[in-house]
Amino acid sequence: MKRNASRLLAIVMCAVIPVHAADDPKQRKDLTAVIALQGLPCGEVVGYEVKGDNDYVATCKDGNRYRVFVNAGGRVVVQKQ
Amino acid sequence: MGARIAGALLAGLMTGCAGAPSTPPEPPVREAPAPAPPPSAPDNSDPRPALPPAKAPAASKPPAAPAAVPRKPEVAARKPEAAPPVAVKPEGSPPLDLEALEQRLKETNAIGLMTKLSLKNQVDDLLEQFRDYYQGRLKTTLAELRQLYELLLMKTLSLLQDGDPALAKAINGSREAIWAILSDRDKFSKLP
Numbered sequence: 001m002k003r004n005a006s007r008l009l010a011i012v013m014c015a016v017i018p019v020h021a022a023d024d025p026k027q028r029k030d031l032t033a034v035i036a037l038q039g040l041p042c043g044e045v046v047g048y049e050v051k052g053d054n055d056y057v058a059t060c061k062d063g064n065r066y067r068v069f070v071n072a073g074g075r076v077v078v079q080k081q
Numbered sequence: 082m083g084a085r086i087a088g089a090l091l092a093g094l095m096t097g098c099a100g101a102p103s104t105p106p107e108p109p110v111r112e113a114p115a116p117a118p119p120p121s122a123p124d125n126s127d128p129r130p131a132l133p134p135a136k137a138p139a140a141s142k143p144p145a146a147p148a149a150v151p152r153k154p155e156v157a158a159r160k161p162e163a164a165p166p167v168a169v170k171p172e173g174s175p176p177l178d179l180e181a182l183e184q185r186l187k188e189t190n191a192i193g194l195m196t197k198l199s200l201k202n203q204v205d206d207l208l209e210q211f212r213d214y215y216q217g218r219l220k221t222t223l224a225e226l227r228q229l230y231e232l233l234l235m236k237t238l239s240l241l242q243d244g245d246p247a248l249a250k251a252i253n254g255s256r257e258a259i260w261a262i263l264s265d266r267d268k269f270s271k272l273p
Binding site: 026027029030031033034037038054068070074075076 | 192193194195196198199200202203236240
């Protein structure tokens with residue numbers, strides 16, 4: 001039972017890894033700049049979640065949340081959540 | 082090809098709210114032109130003297146003599162200074178090395194990957210607008226395109242000015258050179 005439980009836990013953790021909160025100041029700064037370049041209100045990114053490669057959900061100081069990702073065409077897209 | 086243009090533009094275009102950054106670099110540019118005026122001033126003065134000489138040559142002699150004395154040492158002192166300004170101008174043109182600017186932009190750590198990509202997107206969009214304009218598919222004016230160019234340049238500079246001031250200065254120094262290419266149909270069409 002314990003073995004199965006630990007295996008199950010490991011699997012769940014692996015599945016969750018792609019989406020996790022992170023706090024790299026450089027990444028926050030990068031996201032802040034990207035959102036600002038799009039002319040969207042944010043102020044400053046205070047936190048973000050990693051959804052995948054070049055795919056983030058950023059939380060701004062003013063409460064706005066944006067999904068920032070690179071689409072198939074190589075364009076940086078910022079979507080308000 | 083497009084990447085070079087993008088890099089070049091990025092270099093020039095890089096400016097966010099860089100009203101401030103653009104101001105500092107301008108002074109040096111203005112300083113360079115300042116030395117130039119002296120030579121041009123004499124040229125302008127040439128025509129003027131040509132008119133008055135007949136009127137009062139004697140009157141001009143007295144002031145000219147005293148002025149000439151103090152000016153001689155100044156001229157001597159300025160000679161070496163005059164040379165540097167001339168050298169500064171050529172230095173201003175090198176920033177036109179688009180490949181170098183592009184490379185520096187790619188390598189700078191002042192901005193993140195997503196920001197670089199986003200800037201490149203905007204540069205590509207602007208270049209597309211220029212293409213449409215020259216092909217008559219976009220009804221706009223060169224003045225409006227200039228505004229878009231300046232805005233993008235400001236965005237870029239604002240992003241770089243703190244993290245990589247040298248690159249920001251180089252890009253700002255290439256502002257007019259890049260615009261000279263963009264605003265000229267022939268030069269623009271020759272862009273890689």
